[in-house]
Amino acid sequence: MFSLIGLALGIFFGGFTQLTIAQEQTETPQQLEFFEAKIRPVLVQHCYECHAADSKNVKGGLLLDTRAAILKGGDSGPAVVAKNVGVSLLIGALKHESVEMPPKGKLPETVIADFVAWVEMGAPDPRIGESVASSKINFEEARKFWSFQPIIEPELPKVQRADWSRNDIDLFTLAKMEQLGLLPVAQAGKAELIRRATFDLIGLPPTPKEVIEFVQDESKNAFDKVIDRLLDSKHYGERWGRYWLDVARYAEDQAHTFSVTPNSNGFRYRDWVVSAFNSDMSYKQFVKMQIAGDFVAVESDRPYDHLVALGYFRLGAQYYKNSDAAKAAADELDDRVDTLTRGFLGLTVSCARCHDHKFDPIPTQDYYSLAGVFSSSKLHNAPLCKPDEVAAYNAGQQKIKTTGGAIKTWWSVYQTCRCQQPSTNRLCHGQQA
Numbered sequence: 146m147f148s149l150i151g152l153a154l155g156i157f158f159g160g161f162t163q164l165t166i167a168q169e170q171t172e173t174p175q176q177l178e179f180f181e182a183k184i185r186p187v188l189v190q191h192c193y194e195c196h197a198a199d200s201k202n203v204k205g206g207l208l209l210d211t212r213a214a215i216l217k218g219g220d221s222g223p224a225v226v227a228k229n230v231g232v233s234l235l236i237g238a239l240k241h242e243s244v245e246m247p248p249k250g251k252l253p254e255t256v257i258a259d260f261v262a263w264v265e266m267g268a269p270d271p272r273i274g275e276s277v278a279s280s281k282i283n284f285e286e287a288r289k290f291w292s293f294q295p296i297i298e299p300e301l302p303k304v305q306r307a308d309w310s311r312n313d314i315d316l317f318t319l320a321k322m323e324q325l326g327l328l329p330v331a332q333a334g335k336a337e338l339i340r341r342a343t344f345d346l347i348g349l350p351p352t353p354k355e356v357i358e359f360v361q362d363e364s365k366n367a368f369d370k371v372i373d374r375l376l377d378s379k380h381y382g383e384r385w386g387r388y389w390l391d392v393a394r395y396a397e398d399q400a401h402t403f404s405v406t407p408n409s410n411g412f413r414y415r416d417w418v419v420s421a422f423n424s425d426m427s428y429k430q431f432v433k434m435q436i437a438g439d440f441v442a443v444e445s446d447r448p449y450d451h452l453v454a455l456g457y458f459r460l461g462a463q464y465y466k467n468s469d470a471a472k473a474a475a476d477e478l479d480d481r482v483d484t485l486t487r488g489f490l491g492l493t494v495s496c497a498r499c500h501d502h503k504f505d506p507i508p509t510q511d512y513y514s515l516a517g518v519f520s521s522s523k524l525h526n527a528p529l530c531k532p533d534e535v536a537a538y539n540a541g542q543q544k545i546k547t548t549g550g551a552i553k554t555w556w557s558v559y560q561t562c563r564c565q566q567p568s569t570n571r572l573c574h575g576q577q578a
Contacts, residue, residue: 414456
Protein backbone atom coordinates (compact mmCIF):
# COMPACT_ATOMS: atom_id res chain seq x y z
CA MET A 146 0.00 0.00 0.00
CA PHE A 147 1.20 3.52 -0.71
CA SER A 148 -0.26 4.53 2.66
CA LEU A 149 0.37 8.20 3.48
CA ILE A 150 2.45 8.73 0.35
CA GLY A 151 1.03 12.20 -0.22
CA LEU A 152 1.38 13.15 3.43
CA ALA A 153 4.76 11.84 4.36
CA LEU A 154 6.36 13.25 1.25
CA GLY A 155 5.51 16.63 2.67
CA ILE A 156 8.52 16.28 4.97
CA PHE A 157 10.79 16.78 1.99
CA PHE A 158 8.51 18.36 -0.58
CA GLY A 159 6.12 20.40 1.58
CA GLY A 160 6.86 23.55 -0.34
CA PHE A 161 6.55 22.01 -3.79
CA THR A 162 4.21 24.02 -5.96
CA GLN A 163 1.37 21.98 -7.32
CA LEU A 164 1.38 21.97 -11.11
CA THR A 165 -1.32 21.52 -13.68
CA ILE A 166 -0.06 19.19 -16.37
CA ALA A 167 -1.65 18.24 -19.62
CA GLN A 168 -0.60 15.27 -21.66
CA GLU A 169 -0.85 16.40 -25.21
CA GLN A 170 1.27 13.76 -26.88
CA THR A 171 -0.35 10.89 -28.69
CA GLU A 172 0.06 7.64 -26.82
CA THR A 173 1.14 4.72 -28.98
CA PRO A 174 -0.35 1.25 -28.65
CA GLN A 175 3.02 0.02 -27.40
CA GLN A 176 3.03 2.61 -24.60
CA LEU A 177 -0.47 1.74 -23.51
CA GLU A 178 0.43 -1.94 -23.56
CA PHE A 179 3.43 -1.12 -21.34
CA PHE A 180 1.12 0.60 -18.86
CA GLU A 181 -1.34 -2.27 -18.79
CA ALA A 182 1.38 -4.90 -18.37
CA LYS A 183 3.85 -3.15 -16.07
CA ILE A 184 2.15 -0.28 -14.25
CA ARG A 185 -1.55 -0.87 -13.67
CA PRO A 186 -1.10 -4.29 -11.93
CA VAL A 187 1.34 -2.77 -9.43
CA LEU A 188 -0.96 0.17 -8.68
CA VAL A 189 -3.90 -2.17 -8.16
CA GLN A 190 -1.96 -4.54 -5.90
CA HIS A 191 -0.03 -2.05 -3.80
CA CYS A 192 -1.76 1.36 -4.03
CA TYR A 193 -5.51 1.20 -4.51
CA GLU A 194 -6.25 0.14 -0.94
CA CYS A 195 -5.36 3.64 0.26
CA HIS A 196 -5.37 5.69 -2.95
CA ALA A 197 -8.52 4.87 -4.91
CA ALA A 198 -11.90 6.58 -5.06
CA ASP A 199 -13.62 3.62 -3.41
CA SER A 200 -11.09 3.46 -0.55
CA LYS A 201 -12.65 3.86 2.89
CA ASN A 202 -9.97 6.32 3.94
CA VAL A 203 -7.98 8.04 1.18
CA LYS A 204 -4.50 8.86 2.49
CA GLY A 205 -2.89 12.22 1.91
CA GLY A 206 -5.60 13.41 -0.47
CA LEU A 207 -3.94 11.26 -3.16
CA LEU A 208 -5.76 9.10 -5.70
CA LEU A 209 -3.91 6.89 -8.16
CA ASP A 210 -6.82 5.24 -9.94
CA THR A 211 -7.23 7.70 -12.84
CA ARG A 212 -4.91 9.63 -15.11
CA ALA A 213 -6.23 13.00 -13.93
CA ALA A 214 -5.81 12.05 -10.29
CA ILE A 215 -2.25 10.78 -10.54
CA LEU A 216 -1.15 13.92 -12.40
CA LYS A 217 -2.84 16.27 -9.93
CA GLY A 218 -1.46 14.38 -6.94
CA GLY A 219 -2.28 14.83 -3.28
CA ASP A 220 -1.52 17.21 -0.45
CA SER A 221 2.19 17.35 -1.31
CA GLY A 222 1.93 17.94 -5.04
CA PRO A 223 1.82 15.93 -8.28
CA ALA A 224 2.55 12.25 -7.84
CA VAL A 225 3.78 12.07 -11.42
CA VAL A 226 5.09 14.79 -13.72
CA ALA A 227 5.24 13.48 -17.28
CA LYS A 228 8.79 13.08 -18.60
CA ASN A 229 10.29 14.45 -15.38
CA VAL A 230 11.43 11.67 -13.07
CA GLY A 231 13.27 14.01 -10.70
CA VAL A 232 10.15 15.82 -9.47
CA SER A 233 7.74 12.88 -9.65
CA LEU A 234 7.05 12.18 -5.97
CA LEU A 235 5.86 8.66 -6.74
CA ILE A 236 9.30 7.69 -8.06
CA GLY A 237 11.06 9.10 -5.00
CA ALA A 238 8.76 7.08 -2.75
CA LEU A 239 9.37 3.87 -4.70
CA LYS A 240 13.12 4.40 -4.48
CA HIS A 241 12.87 5.09 -0.71
CA GLU A 242 14.59 8.42 -1.26
CA SER A 243 12.00 10.35 0.72
CA VAL A 244 9.43 8.07 2.33
CA GLU A 245 9.42 4.30 2.09
CA MET A 246 6.52 3.05 0.04
CA PRO A 247 4.98 0.55 0.01
CA PRO A 248 5.33 0.49 3.80
CA LYS A 249 5.63 -3.30 3.89
CA GLY A 250 8.83 -3.28 1.88
CA LYS A 251 10.59 -1.86 -1.14
CA LEU A 252 9.46 -3.17 -4.51
CA PRO A 253 11.96 -5.02 -6.75
CA GLU A 254 14.38 -2.82 -8.67
CA THR A 255 12.94 -4.10 -11.95
CA VAL A 256 9.49 -2.79 -10.99
CA ILE A 257 10.92 0.59 -10.00
CA ALA A 258 12.78 0.72 -13.31
CA ASP A 259 9.47 0.10 -15.11
CA PHE A 260 7.90 3.11 -13.34
CA VAL A 261 10.89 5.28 -14.23
CA ALA A 262 10.62 4.25 -17.88
CA TRP A 263 6.89 4.90 -17.80
CA VAL A 264 7.35 8.45 -16.51
CA GLU A 265 10.15 9.13 -19.00
CA MET A 266 7.90 8.13 -21.91
CA GLY A 267 5.28 10.64 -20.76
CA ALA A 268 3.27 8.54 -18.28
CA PRO A 269 0.82 7.15 -20.85
CA ASP A 270 -2.41 6.20 -19.12
CA PRO A 271 -5.73 5.20 -20.74
CA ARG A 272 -7.73 5.47 -17.50
CA ILE A 273 -10.45 8.09 -17.73
CA GLY A 274 -12.35 9.87 -15.01
CA GLU A 275 -11.91 12.92 -12.86
CA SER A 276 -11.88 11.24 -9.45
CA VAL A 277 -9.53 13.66 -7.70
CA ALA A 278 -9.60 13.62 -3.90
CA SER A 279 -10.24 16.86 -2.12
CA SER A 280 -9.80 17.86 1.49
CA LYS A 281 -12.57 16.59 3.74
CA ILE A 282 -12.35 19.70 5.89
CA ASN A 283 -15.29 22.07 5.56
CA PHE A 284 -13.53 25.23 6.65
CA GLU A 285 -16.71 27.29 6.89
CA GLU A 286 -18.22 24.72 9.23
CA ALA A 287 -14.93 24.35 11.10
CA ARG A 288 -14.96 28.04 11.98
CA LYS A 289 -18.00 27.29 14.15
CA PHE A 290 -15.95 24.93 16.33
CA TRP A 291 -16.46 25.93 19.97
CA SER A 292 -12.82 26.77 20.73
CA PHE A 293 -12.66 29.22 17.80
CA GLN A 294 -15.58 31.30 19.01
CA PRO A 295 -14.86 34.79 20.38
CA ILE A 296 -15.11 35.28 24.12
CA ILE A 297 -18.38 36.89 25.13
CA GLU A 298 -19.74 38.22 28.38
CA PRO A 299 -22.40 35.69 29.49
CA GLU A 300 -25.65 36.77 31.00
CA LEU A 301 -25.89 36.29 34.75
CA PRO A 302 -28.15 33.35 35.61
CA LYS A 303 -31.31 33.88 37.61
CA VAL A 304 -31.24 32.19 41.01
CA GLN A 305 -33.64 31.83 43.91
CA ARG A 306 -31.21 32.83 46.68
CA ALA A 307 -29.43 35.77 45.11
CA ASP A 308 -28.66 37.19 48.57
CA TRP A 309 -26.32 34.22 49.20
CA SER A 310 -23.81 35.22 46.51
CA ARG A 311 -20.99 37.67 47.09
CA ASN A 312 -19.93 38.04 43.46
CA ASP A 313 -21.01 37.11 39.94
CA ILE A 314 -19.09 33.81 39.99
CA ASP A 315 -21.16 32.69 42.96
CA LEU A 316 -24.30 33.14 40.86
CA PHE A 317 -23.13 30.56 38.32
CA THR A 318 -22.19 28.13 41.10
CA LEU A 319 -25.53 28.63 42.83
CA ALA A 320 -27.50 28.24 39.58
CA LYS A 321 -25.95 24.81 38.99
CA MET A 322 -26.58 23.78 42.59
CA GLU A 323 -30.23 24.80 42.37
CA GLN A 324 -30.54 22.90 39.09
CA LEU A 325 -29.32 19.76 40.90
CA GLY A 326 -31.50 20.40 43.93
CA LEU A 327 -28.56 21.17 46.23
CA LEU A 328 -28.25 23.81 48.93
CA PRO A 329 -25.11 25.75 49.89
CA VAL A 330 -23.32 24.58 53.02
CA ALA A 331 -22.61 26.84 55.95
CA GLN A 332 -20.05 29.58 55.51
CA ALA A 333 -16.48 28.57 56.32
CA GLY A 334 -14.90 29.88 59.51
CA LYS A 335 -11.73 31.94 59.44
CA ALA A 336 -9.51 28.97 60.33
CA GLU A 337 -10.92 26.96 57.42
CA LEU A 338 -10.74 29.94 55.09
CA ILE A 339 -7.02 30.64 55.59
CA ARG A 340 -6.23 26.94 55.27
CA ARG A 341 -8.06 26.69 51.94
CA ALA A 342 -6.53 29.88 50.57
CA THR A 343 -3.01 28.92 51.60
CA PHE A 344 -3.23 25.46 50.07
CA ASP A 345 -4.72 26.94 46.89
CA LEU A 346 -2.11 29.64 46.36
CA ILE A 347 1.15 28.10 47.56
CA GLY A 348 0.36 24.40 47.96
CA LEU A 349 1.35 24.36 51.63
CA PRO A 350 -0.61 24.56 54.88
CA PRO A 351 -0.55 27.79 56.90
CA THR A 352 1.64 27.91 59.98
CA PRO A 353 -0.06 27.99 63.40
CA LYS A 354 1.15 31.58 63.81
CA GLU A 355 -0.45 32.65 60.54
CA VAL A 356 -3.75 31.04 61.49
CA ILE A 357 -3.81 32.73 64.89
CA GLU A 358 -2.96 36.15 63.43
CA PHE A 359 -5.75 35.90 60.86
CA VAL A 360 -8.36 34.64 63.32
CA GLN A 361 -7.54 37.49 65.72
CA ASP A 362 -7.47 40.15 62.98
CA GLU A 363 -10.87 41.89 63.10
CA SER A 364 -10.12 44.43 60.37
CA LYS A 365 -12.25 44.53 57.20
CA ASN A 366 -9.27 43.79 54.97
CA ALA A 367 -7.91 40.89 57.06
CA PHE A 368 -8.43 38.35 54.27
CA ASP A 369 -7.04 40.73 51.65
CA LYS A 370 -3.82 40.90 53.63
CA VAL A 371 -3.61 37.11 53.67
CA ILE A 372 -4.04 36.94 49.90
CA ASP A 373 -1.44 39.65 49.28
CA ARG A 374 1.06 37.86 51.52
CA LEU A 375 0.51 34.56 49.71
CA LEU A 376 0.84 36.15 46.28
CA ASP A 377 4.15 37.69 47.37
CA SER A 378 5.48 34.34 48.58
CA LYS A 379 8.16 32.62 46.49
CA HIS A 380 6.14 29.45 46.93
CA TYR A 381 3.38 30.95 44.78
CA GLY A 382 5.49 30.57 41.62
CA GLU A 383 6.58 27.10 42.67
CA ARG A 384 2.97 26.03 43.16
CA TRP A 385 1.48 27.44 39.94
CA GLY A 386 4.57 27.15 37.77
CA ARG A 387 4.34 23.40 38.26
CA TYR A 388 1.23 23.29 36.08
CA TRP A 389 3.05 24.98 33.22
CA LEU A 390 6.07 22.71 33.64
CA ASP A 391 3.72 19.78 33.04
CA VAL A 392 2.56 21.44 29.81
CA ALA A 393 6.21 21.91 28.80
CA ARG A 394 6.87 18.19 29.66
CA TYR A 395 9.67 19.33 31.98
CA ALA A 396 12.19 16.63 32.90
CA GLU A 397 15.91 16.41 33.46
CA ASP A 398 16.35 12.87 32.23
CA GLN A 399 15.47 10.72 29.23
CA ALA A 400 14.18 7.57 30.91
CA HIS A 401 12.49 6.34 27.72
CA THR A 402 15.76 5.81 25.85
CA PHE A 403 19.51 5.71 26.25
CA SER A 404 22.71 7.14 24.74
CA VAL A 405 21.44 10.72 24.83
CA THR A 406 22.74 13.91 26.40
CA PRO A 407 21.16 14.56 29.82
CA ASN A 408 19.45 17.90 30.41
CA SER A 409 21.90 18.89 33.12
CA ASN A 410 20.85 22.55 32.81
CA GLY A 411 17.13 21.87 32.69
CA PHE A 412 16.72 23.36 36.15
CA ARG A 413 17.40 26.81 34.68
CA TYR A 414 14.20 26.66 32.65
CA ARG A 415 12.30 25.45 35.73
CA ASP A 416 13.60 28.40 37.75
CA TRP A 417 12.72 30.78 34.93
CA VAL A 418 9.10 29.59 34.92
CA VAL A 419 8.87 29.99 38.70
CA SER A 420 10.35 33.48 38.44
CA ALA A 421 7.91 34.42 35.65
CA PHE A 422 4.96 33.59 37.88
CA ASN A 423 6.41 35.35 40.90
CA SER A 424 7.24 38.50 38.94
CA ASP A 425 3.74 38.62 37.42
CA MET A 426 5.11 38.49 33.88
CA SER A 427 2.49 39.26 31.26
CA TYR A 428 1.20 36.27 29.35
CA LYS A 429 2.15 37.92 26.06
CA GLN A 430 5.77 38.18 27.17
CA PHE A 431 5.63 34.68 28.64
CA VAL A 432 4.66 33.28 25.25
CA LYS A 433 7.10 35.36 23.18
CA MET A 434 10.13 34.44 25.24
CA GLN A 435 9.49 30.71 25.05
CA ILE A 436 8.78 30.58 21.32
CA ALA A 437 11.18 33.22 20.01
CA GLY A 438 13.36 34.24 22.93
CA ASP A 439 16.44 34.57 20.74
CA PHE A 440 14.66 37.34 18.79
CA VAL A 441 13.28 39.17 21.82
CA ALA A 442 15.14 42.29 22.93
CA VAL A 443 16.50 42.21 26.46
CA GLU A 444 14.15 44.23 28.62
CA SER A 445 15.15 43.34 32.16
CA ASP A 446 18.04 43.27 34.58
CA ARG A 447 18.36 39.54 33.84
CA PRO A 448 19.82 39.75 30.32
CA TYR A 449 19.86 36.01 29.62
CA ASP A 450 16.29 35.10 30.53
CA HIS A 451 15.30 35.25 26.86
CA LEU A 452 17.66 32.35 26.16
CA VAL A 453 16.75 30.30 29.21
CA ALA A 454 13.08 30.50 28.22
CA LEU A 455 13.84 28.56 25.02
CA GLY A 456 14.21 25.48 27.19
CA TYR A 457 10.52 25.01 26.37
CA PHE A 458 11.65 23.26 23.18
CA ARG A 459 15.07 22.01 24.30
CA LEU A 460 13.65 19.79 27.04
CA GLY A 461 11.89 17.55 24.53
CA ALA A 462 12.42 13.87 23.87
CA GLN A 463 15.61 12.60 22.28
CA TYR A 464 15.57 9.25 20.53
CA TYR A 465 18.22 6.65 19.79
CA LYS A 466 19.26 7.15 16.17
CA ASN A 467 21.46 4.17 15.39
CA SER A 468 18.62 1.89 14.32
CA ASP A 469 16.33 4.28 12.41
CA ALA A 470 17.73 7.80 12.35
CA ALA A 471 15.07 9.24 10.02
CA LYS A 472 12.18 8.05 12.17
CA ALA A 473 13.90 9.22 15.35
CA ALA A 474 14.41 12.69 13.88
CA ALA A 475 10.77 12.83 12.71
CA ASP A 476 9.56 11.78 16.18
CA GLU A 477 11.62 14.55 17.79
CA LEU A 478 10.10 17.11 15.42
CA ASP A 479 6.66 15.73 16.23
CA ASP A 480 7.32 16.25 19.94
CA ARG A 481 8.07 19.94 19.36
CA VAL A 482 5.05 20.50 17.13
CA ASP A 483 2.84 18.75 19.66
CA THR A 484 4.26 20.67 22.62
CA LEU A 485 3.92 24.02 20.85
CA THR A 486 0.35 23.54 19.71
CA ARG A 487 -0.98 21.85 22.84
CA GLY A 488 0.64 24.42 25.09
CA PHE A 489 -0.17 27.64 23.24
CA LEU A 490 -3.11 26.76 20.99
CA GLY A 491 -4.88 24.10 23.02
CA LEU A 492 -5.07 21.90 19.90
CA THR A 493 -3.72 18.41 19.24
CA VAL A 494 -2.14 19.32 15.91
CA SER A 495 0.13 16.27 16.08
CA CYS A 496 -2.72 14.11 14.73
CA ALA A 497 -2.27 15.84 11.37
CA ARG A 498 1.06 14.07 10.97
CA CYS A 499 -0.93 11.29 9.31
CA HIS A 500 -4.24 12.82 8.22
CA ASP A 501 -6.27 15.99 7.97
CA HIS A 502 -8.26 16.62 11.12
CA LYS A 503 -11.88 15.55 11.05
CA PHE A 504 -13.47 18.34 13.07
CA ASP A 505 -11.10 21.30 13.47
CA PRO A 506 -9.45 22.88 10.39
CA ILE A 507 -5.91 21.50 10.63
CA PRO A 508 -4.64 19.95 7.40
CA THR A 509 -1.51 17.86 7.15
CA GLN A 510 0.10 20.64 5.12
CA ASP A 511 0.03 22.89 8.20
CA TYR A 512 1.61 20.18 10.34
CA TYR A 513 4.56 19.71 8.00
CA SER A 514 4.96 23.46 7.62
CA LEU A 515 5.51 23.67 11.37
CA ALA A 516 7.74 20.60 11.36
CA GLY A 517 9.80 22.25 8.62
CA VAL A 518 10.42 25.27 10.81
CA PHE A 519 11.71 23.09 13.62
CA SER A 520 13.74 20.98 11.21
CA SER A 521 15.68 24.10 10.18
CA SER A 522 16.19 25.19 13.79
CA LYS A 523 19.23 23.57 15.35
CA LEU A 524 19.60 22.98 19.09
CA HIS A 525 22.75 24.16 20.84
CA ASN A 526 23.93 25.25 24.27
CA ALA A 527 24.05 29.03 24.60
CA PRO A 528 26.41 30.61 27.17
CA LEU A 529 24.59 32.73 29.74
CA CYS A 530 27.31 35.37 30.03
CA LYS A 531 29.13 38.05 28.05
CA PRO A 532 31.36 37.14 25.06
CA ASP A 533 34.54 38.31 26.84
CA GLU A 534 33.73 36.02 29.75
CA VAL A 535 33.31 33.13 27.33
CA ALA A 536 36.67 33.95 25.76
CA ALA A 537 38.35 34.09 29.18
CA TYR A 538 36.81 30.75 30.15
CA ASN A 539 37.93 29.09 26.90
CA ALA A 540 41.45 30.48 27.34
CA GLY A 541 41.57 29.11 30.87
CA GLN A 542 40.38 25.72 29.72
CA GLN A 543 43.05 25.67 27.00
CA LYS A 544 45.74 26.55 29.57
CA ILE A 545 44.56 23.71 31.80
CA LYS A 546 44.68 21.33 28.86
CA THR A 547 48.18 22.46 27.83
CA THR A 548 49.54 22.28 31.37
CA GLY A 549 47.96 18.89 31.91
CA GLY A 550 49.58 17.61 28.74
CA ALA A 551 52.99 18.83 29.87
CA ILE A 552 52.60 17.14 33.24
CA LYS A 553 51.63 13.86 31.59
CA THR A 554 54.67 14.06 29.32
CA TRP A 555 57.02 14.73 32.25
CA TRP A 556 55.50 11.90 34.28
CA SER A 557 55.90 9.49 31.39
CA VAL A 558 59.61 10.34 31.12
CA TYR A 559 60.06 10.06 34.87
CA GLN A 560 58.41 6.63 34.97
CA THR A 561 60.69 5.44 32.16
CA CYS A 562 63.87 6.77 33.76
CA ARG A 563 63.72 5.36 37.29
CA CYS A 564 67.52 5.71 37.66
CA GLN A 565 67.36 9.24 39.06
CA GLN A 566 70.47 10.10 41.18
CA PRO A 567 69.44 11.44 44.58
CA SER A 568 72.70 13.31 45.09
CA THR A 569 72.48 15.34 41.89
CA ASN A 570 68.70 15.22 41.41
CA ARG A 571 69.24 14.40 37.76
CA LEU A 572 67.63 11.80 35.55
CA CYS A 573 69.76 9.09 34.00
CA HIS A 574 69.53 10.76 30.57
CA GLY A 575 70.79 14.05 31.90
CA GLN A 576 67.33 15.70 32.01
CA GLN A 577 66.64 18.09 34.83
CA ALA A 578 63.90 16.88 37.18
